[in-house]
Amino acid sequence: MPHIEEGVFRSKLIDRQNRGTAMRRLYAASFGVAILALVLLVLTIVNEAFGYVALVYKVEPETISDRPLAELTEPELVALLVEKAPGQLPKMVSDALSPMDLQTFARAPLGQSLADKQVPAEHADKAPADIPTGERAAVMGQILSGNLTQEQILELIEAAILQPTVSESWPLFEGLFNRGAIEERLVELFPDEITRPELRFKSWLRLEMLTKPMDSNPLVSGVRTALLGTVYLLIIVVLTAFPVGIAAAIYLEEYADPNKWYNRIIETNIRNLAGVPSIIYGLLGLQLLVRFMGDPATGGLGITSGQAFGIIDGTGRNIITAGLTLALLVLPVVIINAQEAIRAVPPSYRDASYGLGATKWQTIWRTVLPSALPGILTGIILSLSRAVGETAPLVVVGASTFIVQDPGLFTRFTALPIQIYTWTSRPQAGFRELAAAGIIVLLVLLIAINTIAFVLRNQARRRLQV
Amino acid sequence: MEQTMEGTSYSTERSRLLSQALGKHAARAGIGKRPRPNERLIVVLLFAAGVLSIFTTAFIVLFLGTEAVSFFQSRAWIYAKMLVVDQAAAPVSLRGDAEGALNSTGTSLLLDLGDLSRVPFMPGALIQIGDEIMRVAERRERSVIVERGYLDTQPQPHPPGAPILTLKEDSVRTVEAIKEEDTRIVLPENAAGVFAVGDIIHLETETMRIAAIEGDTLVVERGLENTLRRAYPANAVVQVERRPTLLAYLTGTRWQPQTGDFGVLPLVQSTFMTSFIAILTALPVGLAAAIYLSEYATQRVRAFLNPLLEILVGVPTVVYGFFALQFVTIGVLRPLFGVDIYNTLSAGLVVGIMIVPTIASMSLDAMGSVPRGLREASYGLGATKLETIARVVLPAALSGIVAAVILGISRAVGETMIVAIAAGAGPNWTFPPNFTVGAETMTGHIARISGGDLSYQSVDYTSIFSIGLTLFIITFLLTQISTYITRRFRELYE
Numbered sequence: 001m002p003h004i005e006e007g008v009f010r011s012k013l014i015d016r017q018n019r020g021t022a023m024r025r026l027y028a029a030s031f032g033v034a035i036l037a038l039v040l041l042v043l044t045i046v047n048e049a050f051g052y053v054a055l056v057y058k059v060e061p062e063t064i065s066d067r068p069l070a071e072l073t074e075p076e077l078v079a080l081l082v083e084k085a086p087g088q089l090p091k092m093v094s095d096a097l098s099p100m101d102l103q104t105f106a107r108a109p110l111g112q113s114l115a116d117k118q119v120p121a122e123h124a125d126k127a128p129a130d131i132p133t134g135e136r137a138a139v140m141g142q143i144l145s146g147n148l149t150q151e152q153i154l155e156l157i158e159a160a161i162l163q164p165t166v167s168e169s170w171p172l173f174e175g176l177f178n179r180g181a182i183e184e185r186l187v188e189l190f191p192d193e194i195t196r197p198e199l200r201f202k203s204w205l206r207l208e209m210l211t212k213p214m215d216s217n218p219l220v221s222g223v224r225t226a227l228l229g230t231v232y233l234l235i236i237v238v239l240t241a242f243p244v245g246i247a248a249a250i251y252l253e254e255y256a257d258p259n260k261w262y263n264r265i266i267e268t269n270i271r272n273l274a275g276v277p278s279i280i281y282g283l284l285g286l287q288l289l290v291r292f293m294g295d296p297a298t299g300g301l302g303i304t305s306g307q308a309f310g311i312i313d314g315t316g317r318n319i320i321t322a323g324l325t326l327a328l329l330v331l332p333v334v335i336i337n338a339q340e341a342i343r344a345v346p347p348s349y350r351d352a353s354y355g356l357g358a359t360k361w362q363t364i365w366r367t368v369l370p371s372a373l374p375g376i377l378t379g380i381i382l383s384l385s386r387a388v389g390e391t392a393p394l395v396v397v398g399a400s401t402f403i404v405q406d407p408g409l410f411t412r413f414t415a416l417p418i419q420i421y422t423w424t425s426r427p428q429a430g431f432r433e434l435a436a437a438g439i440i441v442l443l444v445l446l447i448a449i450n451t452i453a454f455v456l457r458n459q460a461r462r463r464l465q466v
Numbered sequence: 467m468e469q470t471m472e473g474t475s476y477s478t479e480r481s482r483l484l485s486q487a488l489g490k491h492a493a494r495a496g497i498g499k500r501p502r503p504n505e506r507l508i509v510v511l512l513f514a515a516g517v518l519s520i521f522t523t524a525f526i527v528l529f530l531g532t533e534a535v536s537f538f539q540s541r542a543w544i545y546a547k548m549l550v551v552d553q554a555a556a557p558v559s560l561r562g563d564a565e566g567a568l569n570s571t572g573t574s575l576l577l578d579l580g581d582l583s584r585v586p587f588m589p590g591a592l593i594q595i596g597d598e599i600m601r602v603a604e605r606r607e608r609s610v611i612v613e614r615g616y617l618d619t620q621p622q623p624h625p626p627g628a629p630i631l632t633l634k635e636d637s638v639r640t641v642e643a644i645k646e647e648d649t650r651i652v653l654p655e656n657a658a659g660v661f662a663v664g665d666i667i668h669l670e671t672e673t674m675r676i677a678a679i680e681g682d683t684l685v686v687e688r689g690l691e692n693t694l695r696r697a698y699p700a701n702a703v704v705q706v707e708r709r710p711t712l713l714a715y716l717t718g719t720r721w722q723p724q725t726g727d728f729g730v731l732p733l734v735q736s737t738f739m740t741s742f743i744a745i746l747t748a749l750p751v752g753l754a755a756a757i758y759l760s761e762y763a764t765q766r767v768r769a770f771l772n773p774l775l776e777i778l779v780g781v782p783t784v785v786y787g788f789f790a791l792q793f794v795t796i797g798v799l800r801p802l803f804g805v806d807i808y809n810t811l812s813a814g815l816v817v818g819i820m821i822v823p824t825i826a827s828m829s830l831d832a833m834g835s836v837p838r839g840l841r842e843a844s845y846g847l848g849a850t851k852l853e854t855i856a857r858v859v860l861p862a863a864l865s866g867i868v869a870a871v872i873l874g875i876s877r878a879v880g881e882t883m884i885v886a887i888a889a890g891a892g893p894n895w896t897f898p899p900n901f902t903v904g905a906e907t908m909t910g911h912i913a914r915i916s917g918g919d920l921s922y923q924s925v926d927y928t929s930i931f932s933i934g935l936t937l938f939i940i941t942f943l944l945t946q947i948s949t950y951i952t953r954r955f956r957e958l959y960e
Contacts, residue, residue: 020852024762030754031771034778037819041781044793244515251512266516269523275873275945276938277880279909280526282916283934287529291922298922317919328522335519361505389782392882392909396916417784417883424788424887432792439785446780 045443048436049205052175053429054186054197055219058163059084069154077153078141085160086137090128092156093140097147110143118146159220166218166430167197175201204430204437213404214419218430223438225403229319229415230388230445232407236323237330237387242380244327245334249376252335253342254364274332282396285325290316290397306410314410317398322413325393330383337379341372373460381453385446391417416442530938533931538712540925543668543705544726546638548657549592549599549617555632556582560595566626568595575600576609578627585610592616592633595624599633637703644669644698649677651684651704658682661706666690668705669698715932721893721911723929730936732895736810736905737937740885741878743814743901744821748874751818752825753867759826760833761855775823783820787887790816795888808890808904816888817881821874828873832866833859869951876944880937882909908937 061069064080072080081089094105098113105113111124123131123139131139144153158164168189170182182199190196204218212222248270256263294300294316296307304321306314345368353363369376400412401422407413416438423435560566561576568575577585587593587602587610594600598619604611615621638660641652651669658679661667665676667686672693674686689695708726718729755775759768794812799805805812836859844854860867890904891914906914912930920927 016850016853020850023852024758027754027758027762030751030758031774033751034755034774034819034822038774038777040793041785041789044789044797045785048792244518247512247515248519251509251516255509255512256516263516266519270519271949272942272945273519273523275876275941276526277882277909277941279880279882279912280530280934280938283912283931284522284526284529286916287533287931288525331519331522359505361508385780389780389784391782391784392886392913395882395886395913398916398919401917417782420784420788421883421887424784424791435788436792439788442782442785446782450780 045436045439047171047173048433049440050172050201050203051433052170052172052182052199053166053202054168054189054199055164056167056197058165059161060195061162064161069157072150074145074148074150074153077150077157078145081144081153081157081160082137082141088160089137089140089144092160093128093143096152096156097143114143114147117143119143120146164219166428169202169429169433171433175199202433204433205440206437209437209441213406214402214414215404216402218423218428218434221434223416223419223441225406226414226416226419226438227441227445229399229403229407229413230417230442232319232409232413233323233326233415234384234387236320237327237384240324241327241331241334241383245331245383246338246376248331248335249338249342250364250369253339254360254368270332270335274336277392278329278390279392279396281325281329282393284328285321285393285397289321289324294321311410315412317400317412318410319407319413320409322394322397322399322415325397326387326390329390329393330387333383333386334379337382338372338376341375341379342368344375345371370460371464374457374464377453377457377460381450381457384449384453388446388449389417389442391421394418395421416445526938530931530935533928534935537925537928537932538710538715540710540723540928541666542708542724542726542925544708546657546660546667546704546706547635548638548654548660549633550636550654551594552632552634556580556586557629558582558586558632559627559629560624562627564626568624568628570621570623571614573603573611573614574609575612575630577630579608587632594631594633595628596622598622598624640669640698640700640702640704643700644702646695646697649686649688651686653682653684653704655682658684666707668707669702670696672696719895719897723925729895730908730933732893733906733908733911733933734936735895735899736889736893737879737885737907737909739810739899739901739905740814740817740881740889740907741875743811744817744878745871745875747815747818748821748825748878749871752822752870752874753829755822755826756829756833757855757860760830761851761859775826778819779823781820783881783883784887786816786820787884790884790888803902805902806890806904808888809902810885810889810905810907811901813885813887813889813907814878814901817878817884820881820884821877824877825870825874828870829863829867832863832870835866836862865951865954869948872944872948872951876941876948879944880909880941882913886910886913908933912937 064084065072069077081092090106091102093114094100094102097117098105100108100113106129107127109125109127110119113127120139120142128136128140144156148156168185175182186196186199209222209224210227211224212220213224214226215221248266252263252267256266258264258267289304290300291298292300293303294305295314296302296305298316300316302308302314304324305311305316305318349367349371350363353367358366394415395418399418400414401418403412403414405411420435420438420442423431423438426432557580559578559580560568561578566576566578579585585605585608587605589602589605591602592599593602593612598614598621599616600612600614601616602610603613638653638657641654644651658681661676661679661684663676663679667674667676667684672688672695673690674688675690676684677687678685708728710723710728714728715730717731718727719731720727720729721732755771759771763771790812791807794815795805795807795809799809799812800807840858840862841854844858849857885907886909889907889910891910892904892906893911894903894905896903896905912933915926915930920930
C-alpha cells in the first residue's frame with residue numbers, strides 16, 4: 001500500500017491494536033458477568049438463610065419465671081414444665097429419649113423403654129400408663145432432668161409453653177447494615193414497649209433440619225421427609241436409568257449397524273429426546289405411570305400404586321412414579337455420555353482383546369467397559385445432578401407439598417426442590433428464609449454427589465493406568 | 467442381527483483353530499471351557515434398552531396427542547349472559563341546557579350528575595340513551611367520552627336532559643315454568659339474541675338443542691345425550707355450551723378453559739417474552755465467553771473458566787427461580803423501576819443466565835471447527851487478532867452460532883421453575899407486551915394447574931396436555947432447525 005503514508009499507517013495500527021485490547025477485555029468481562037451472577041446468587045441465599053427475627057410468644061417468658069430462663073437450673077426448668085404442661089411430658093420423654101413410638105412407650109416398663117438412660121430405680125418396672133395420673137408428670141420430669149442438658153430442656157419449654165412464632169423477619173445484610181430502620185419498623189409494629197419483641201439473630205439453617213419433619217411453623221420445620229424423598233428418587237434413578245442407559249450405549253456403539261434404518265432411528269430419537277423440556281416428561285409420567293399404571297380407583301392397573309402387589313392404600317402419585325419419570329428424563333443424557341465414553345476407547349484395545357482370543361462380549365465386558373468407566377461415571381454425575389435439582393416433572397406427577405410422615409414406596413411424597421418451591425411461594429414471614437436454608441441443604445447434597453463421583457472417576461482412571 | 471451371526475460362526479471357527487493350534491494344551495489352558503454367556507440374548511437385551519427410547523417418544527406423542535384431541539372435544543358450560551338495565555345504578559342524565567344535546571356523531575357526553583360527586587361509569591362500561599347503546603372509553607370530571615352505536619344499535623341524536631341508563635351483564639333466566647313435555651322456553655325481552663339455532667344449552671343437567679328461535683322464545687329438542695327430561699320452575703338459569711376450536715385456541719387472547727375462553731396466545735406470548743429477554747442476555751455474554759475461550763484464553767485460564775460454566779449448568783433451576791424473585795426482582799428491579807413483584811423481565815434475565823453455558827459451549831464448538839488456515843491467511847494479510855475474529859472467524863462460524871441461539875431459545879421456552887416462581891401466576895395478555903407485569907408462561911401454567919389432584923376428566927387436565935403439545939411442537943421445531951443448521955455448517959469445512 002504505497003499511497004498510505006508511514007505515519008498514518010502507524011497511528012491507525014495503534015488504533016487497531018488498542019481496539020483489539022479493549023475488545024479482548026470486554027470478552028474477558030463476560031466471565032466477570034458469570035462470576036458476578038454466581039457470587040450474587042450465593043450472597044442472596046446466605047442473606048436469606050441467616051437473618052434477624054422478631055419473635056412473638058404465645059406465653060411471654062417473663063410471665064412464667066422471675067429470672068431469665070437461661071439462668072435456671074435443670075430441676076427448676078423441669079418444675080416449670082411439670083406445672084405448665086403436665087400432659088405433654090410423657091410424649092417429650094418418648095420423643096427425646098426412647099426409640100419407641102408413644103403408644104408402645106406408654107405400655108412398656110420404663111426400665112425397658114429407657115434401657116440405657118437414667119431412670120429412678122423405684123419406677124424402673126412400671127410403664128408410664130401404670131403410674132397414677134397425679135404423679136406421672138413429676139416422674140417424667142425427674143427422668144428429663146436426669147438425662148437432658150439445660151439447653152435441651154430450654155428447647156422443650158420453648159416448644160411446649162412459650163410457642164414462639166415469627167412476627168417479622170429481616171435478611172442478614174439488612175440486619176447488619178441497616179439496623180436503625182429495623183428498630184424503627186419494630187417500634188411502628190409494636191408501639192407498646194413492654195410487649196415489643198426483641199430483635200434476635202436467627203440461623204435458619206440448623207442441623208436439626210435434617211432430622212425434623214416438616215412443620216407449619218417455620219421456626220421448627222425441617223427437611224427430613226423431603227431429603228428422604230430426594231434420596232429415594234436418586235436410588236430409583238440409579239437402579240433403573242443407569243443399567244438401561246449403559247446397555248443402550250453399548251448396543252449403539254458396539255453392535256448396531258449404523259446403516260440399518262432402525263438403528264438410525266434410535267440414534268436420532270435419543271438426540272431429540274435430550275432436547276424435550278422436562279415438564280413434558282412430567283406429563284408423560286402423569287398419564288402413563290400415574291394414571292394408566294396407577295390407582296385402580298381411577299381406572300389404572302395398580303402396578304405403580306401397589307394394588308397389584310396387595311398394598312391397599314397406595315396412591316399413584318408416589319416415589320416410584322416420580323423416580324421412573326426422572327429416570328426416563330435422564331436416560332438420553334446417560335446414553336449420549338456413555339456412548340461418547342465408549343467411542344473414546346482406542347480400537348487397539350479391542351483388537352488386542354480379540355487377538356487374545358476373547359469373544360465380542362468378553363471384549364466389551366472386560367476391556368471396553370473398564371476403559372470407558374471414567375467417562376461413563378462423568379455422564380452419571382451430570383445426570384444425577386440433574387435428577388436431584390429437577391422440579392418441574394415432580395410437580396406435574398403430583399409431589400405433595402406438605403408431608404410429615406417418612407415416605408414409603410407407595411405413599412405420597414415430597415422432595416427437596418419441591419419444598420424449596422413451595423416455601424418460596426408462601427407469603428408468611430419465615431418461609432422464604434426456610435427456602436434459602438433448604439437451598440443450602442440441596443447445594444451441599446449436589447456438591448457431595450459431585451465429589452463422590454469425582455473421587456470414583458479418579459480411582460477408576462488410576463486403576464486403568466496401572 | 468448379522469453381527470451376532472458372525473459372532474457365532476466366529477466362535478465355532480475360533481474353537482476349531484484353538485484346538486488345532488494348542489492341541490490338548492487348549493483344554494489345560496481352560497480357554498475353550500470357560501462358560502460363555504449366550505451372546506445372542508445379550509444383544510437382544512441391549513437392543514431392547516435402545517428401543518425403550520423409541521417407546522418414550524411414542525408415548526409422549528401419543529399421550530399429548532390423544533389428550534389434546536379430547537381437549538378439543540371437551541365442553542365448558544357457561545351462564546348465558548344478556549345485558550339488562552342496572553336498576554340499582556344512580557340516576558344520571560345528559561345536561562339540561564342546550565350544550566347537553568347530542569347529535570348523532572358527537573362522542574363527548576356532558577353529564578348532569580345529580581347528587582353524585584363523580585362520574586359513575588368506568589371505562590369499558592356500557593350505557594344506553596334511548597335505543598342506542600354506547601361504550602364508555604374515557605372518564606372525565608363531569609363528562610365521558612364514548613364509542614357510539616355499540617352492539618348493532620344506530621347512532622341517533624339525543625335531546626338535552628335525556629336519562630342515561632347503566633347496563634350490566636346478567637344471567638339469562640327463563641320467564642315461565644317449563645313442564646316436562648314443553649319444547650318452548652320463553653326468555654326475557656332481547657335475551658334470545660344471545661343464542662343461535664343449533665346451540666346446545668343446559669337447564670340444570672338436561673341437555674337441549676335449539677331447533678328454532680321465535681321472537682323471545684326458544685324452540686328446543688329436549689333430553690338429548692340421554693339426559694333426563696324434567697320440569698323446571700320459572701327463573702331457571704340457562705347455560706350454554708362452549709367448545710374450543712382450533713381457531714379460537716390459536717387466536718384467542720384469553721385463557722380460562724373452565725369458563726369458555728380457550729385462547730392460548732397469552733401463555734405463548736409470555737413464553738416468548740421471557741425467552742426474548744433471556745436470549746438478549748445470554749447471547750452477548752455467551753458469545754463473548756466463547757470468543758474469549760476459543761481465541762484468547764491460555765490452557766491454564768481455560769482450566770479455570772470451563773468449570774465456572776459447568777457450575778452455572780449445575781445450579782438447579784428452582785434455585786435460579788429463588789434468585790430471580792429474591793434478588794433480581796425484590797433486590798434490584800423493584801427499587802429501580804417499580805416493577806410488579808412477579809414480572810417477565812426478571813424471569814427472562816435469570817433464564818438468560820441459565821442458558822449462557824449452552825450458547826457458549828455450542829459457539830465454542832463452531833469457532834473451534836473454523837480451519838486454522840483461514841485465521842493464518844487473515845494474519846498474513848496484516849489483520850489484527852480482533853479483525854481476524856470479527857471478519858473471518860465469526861462469519862465462518864455464523865451458522866453454528868445461529869444454531870446455538872436457536873437451541874438456547876428452545877431451552878428458554880421449555881424452562882419451567884424460574885418462570886413458575888418469578889414470572890407470575892395467571893395468564894395475562896398485554897399488547898404491546900409489558901415486561902414489568904406478571905404473566906404466566908405455558909410451562910408455568912402447566913406446573914401451577916397440575917400441582918394437586920387433578921381429575922382426569924376435567925377440562926384442566928386435558929388442557930395442560932394441549933398446552934404441552936403446543937410446547938412440544940415449538941421446542942421440537944427449534945431443535946430440528948438448530949440440528950439442521952449445525953449439520954449444514956459442518957459439511958462446509960469437511
